[in-house]
Structure formats: C-alpha cells, structure tokens
Amino acid sequence: MFKTVTIVGVGLISGSFALALKQRGLVEKVIGVSRTERSAQKALELGLIDEIMSLEEGVKRADLIYVAIPVNASISVLQQILDLIQPHQIVTDAGSTKEQICASLEYHPNRARFVAAHPMWGTEYSGPEAAVKHAFTGKACVICDKEQSAQDALKTIEEVYTYIGMHLIYMSSVAHDIHAAYVSHISHITSFALANTVLEKEKEEDAIFELAAGGFESTVRLAKSNPDMWLPIFMQNRENVLDVLNEHISQLRKFKAALEKENHEYLQELMQQANRIGKILKSQN
C-alpha cells in the first residue's frame, strides 16, 4: 500500500500504527521523526521504525506522513509539513482534539492533502515502549471535515484504518470535540481527580492502597496518563470540557444531596438511571 510512511512523533499511537502496517505488509519502510533522540533510538531498537530522519528529510521521502504528537505541537508541525509536501503526498494526524487543528489549516493551499483523523484507541501509557501489536482493532476512527480533503487522500486513509480493523465515523471537527469531551476527556479528569482524592487521604493512611480492589483500579487507571499529552488537549477543548465538568459536578451534587437527606428513593433512581449506560455500551460491542 505504501512505499514509505514517515511517523512524526514516535510514541504509543504512531508506534502502534507503524506495527499495524508492518504486520499486514502495508508498508516497505517506516521513517521516524522525533525531537527526542532517546525515543527515536528506542523506536529503532523496537523495530517500530527503520530509519531516523529530520522532519524535512522524513517528509520528502514519504507517501504518507502520520503526525501523532501533543496537539499543541501538531498545529505548527502540520503547518510546516503542508508547506513542504508535493501534490501526491498525504498527511494525517491522530490528535485527540480536532477543531483548532482544522481551523488553523483551513486556508492552507495544501489543505486538501491533509485528512484530519482521530483513531479512538489508546492506553494510559506513552512513548515507543508502550506501542503494541493489534492496536486499533474493533474501535472507531473519526474522520473530520472530510469535504476538505482530496478524494484520493481521504480514500487512502479510509482504506488503511479499515484494513487495520477500525470502523469509520464522520463528523465535523467542531462536533468531534464536543463528543470527545464527553466520552474521553471527562473520564480522564474524573480519574485524575479521583486519584488526588485518595492521595489526599493517603497522607494519613498508608494502608488504604492495600485495599484497592478491582473497582478502584479501573476507575483510576486513566490517572496514570501523561500530563504533557493531556494538558494541550484540555486547553484546546477547554470550553467543551468545562461544560461537561460542570454537568458532572452537578451530577455528583445530586448524589451528595440524596445522601445528606437520606433520600433512598432518589439515590435508587440516580443509580437506575446510570444503569442504562450498560445497555447502550453493550449495543455498541
């Protein structure tokens, strides 16, 4: 499918993407571009990439340029890449926010060579060591503002994600960011805040962690996520995240009020409402 793919940023997502391509024989050579020498070397050692190059060199050689770096850096790096490319080349990103990235590139003369995508897969770990085989499979990939991409570029990205087992969803970059706030960004904030809640207490009580049963571990899993990646996501999606966070705090206050007033019926009702999520998630699997 590709002769050469250049991944910009060599971490969890791009590394897993490179592995997925290699595993399926979809690429002859993967070039890695990284600001961090150590990450690049590690990616080379792990066989995620075949060669390390500068951004300029890497872009020149590639059929596909795959950008997976913190979303604040994406904006300027995508700009640079679009400045450098030839008309046959394709650029895509894997950022968790889409509105600002798409807005910043809207009037770029090479905008049509860019496909804004968000493969909805990840783990709480980061860096090239976190890359895994068989990532992405069975999950959704959101493609944003598709009418702004050239047909051939769009088709290539659709094919590659479908080939590695994702199903495609289309929406505007604005709608994406609203949805992402609800189904991903808020989960990270609640998880970070839950970890801090327990750590606040832990000053007094070391023993508490011995009790961490399955329930706590799964709700707090995302609290291990990398702040360097999440700070720019929260900042770029600030208004939507605040909107959801306010709703979430008000939902927690309902539980608080029901508990304070010992209102059994209301507490039962709140939990029964929440139970509906089980059916809805099940219907997605």
Add this chain to the structure above:
Amino acid sequence: MFKTVTIVGVGLISGSFALALKQRGLVEKVIGVSRTERSAQKALELGLIDEIMSLEEGVKRADLIYVAIPVNASISVLQQILDLIQPHQIVTDAGSTKEQICASLEYHPNRARFVAAHPMWGTEYSGPEAAVKHAFTGKACVICDKEQSAQDALKTIEEVYTYIGMHLIYMSSVAHDIHAAYVSHISHITSFALANTVLEKEKEEDAIFELAAGGFESTVRLAKSNPDMWLPIFMQNRENVLDVLNEHISQLRKFKAALEKENHEYLQELMQQANRIGKILKSQN
C-alpha cells in the same frame, strides 16, 4: 475442610465462593438459601449449590454459614443465624460495609462464632449467573474486629480465604468502612455520576456512544452495578462516603478552576500529582 457449607443469598459473591470451594475439593455439599426462588433454581442448575433449603434448615445442617446479601438485610439475617447456631458452627459474611453489622452483633451471646470479613473482589454484575471460577485470587480479604471472634472460627476463615488465593488484612470495622469509602464506594459514585453526565447529553446526541473508546468504558464500568446492593452500602457508610465525596468534588473544582483561568502550571501539577497513583498501585501488584 467442610462437610456442608450453607450460602445465604445465591449471587455473584456466594456463588463464586461456592465454586472456589468445590473446585478445590474443600466442601462436600453446598446448600443455598434464597428469598428468590428463581435465583435458587438458577444456582442449582449452574451447580453452585447442591440443594435449596429454608434458612432454618440450611443453618442447622452447615459447618459454615456464608452470608452474602445486601448489607441492610445482613443485619437481621445474621442476628437470626446467630440465634439458631450451635457452638461448633461458624458464621461469616462478605458485606462491603462492616461497622453497623459488627455493632449490631456486638453483644450477641454467639458473637464469637461470627467472623466479619470483606473479600475485596467483585464485578459490576450480580446474581448467580455472574458467579465465576477463579474469583478472589490475588486480592485482599479484610477481616474486622478479629479479637471478637473465637480462635477456631477465625482460623478456619483465615485458612479458607488463604487457600483460595487471597491475602489477609486486619482492621477494625470502623477503619474498614473509612478505607472502603475511599477505595471502593467513591469509585462507584463517580462511575454512576459519570454515566448520568453522559446520558444527560445523550438526549441530544445519540452518536456519542459510537465514540466510547476504552477510556470511557473503564471509568463507567461500575455504573452497571446493582442499586439494590449499593443503596444499603451507601446508606450504612453514609458519613464516610459523604466525606470522600466532598473531597472529590473539591478536587474536581481544582481542575475546573485551573481550566477556567487557563492556569497551565496548576493543571500540569494536578495531573502530575495524580500520576503518583500509578506507582502506588503498581507496588501492590
């Protein structure tokens, strides 16, 4: 180890406990006591129990009586059981709260035959169909107020949980409930509230669930939990849960304030703090 074990309540915990005993040849016969005929029949069909009996009959025949029912029902049922037993019999429970249960039995003449325990294992599912083999293994079992149990009764319960792969932790019933609020009960409340946050929005946007990536699913998993089980837990542990819930809301408000003020440093700091949970949980595994 046991000739006959009677499980009172035939659900996730007692069913998994029965399976664990059977699998290891630790019991000859398991009797099931249930208020719900359908659950009892199902447990029989699934081979979790060998016979269905009334509470009185079941208690009379058993070496060990294992109570795993909603914690409000536990109080009166444990009282009845202690009224019925002979001096060689042992009674234990698996409730998620301990303070009120222990307090209610404190002056019972047969208190020494009771061992208050909380095996820290569970899933978001309930009922006999939810019972699984290989449950409990690798998790902690908390034994409360052990000085109030007879040596032989305590030793038996310690041995059986150790045998099925749990490690033992000892604390007072009061301390247990404080810790449980932090490492288990709050996770359930945040999960219920997160589900309601997203469902509130879903009225407008069906598409949102198509995006539910791994992150959302794991933080919202516990929202599928059974309200009939959790309402009495929250009510019995009301003060501790409220204390933690207040702390959690204040931690969420810190994220909110940092976002509102676009205070990057503070947001970064809050996430870095939360990251510490990863190391602490890791050191427990």
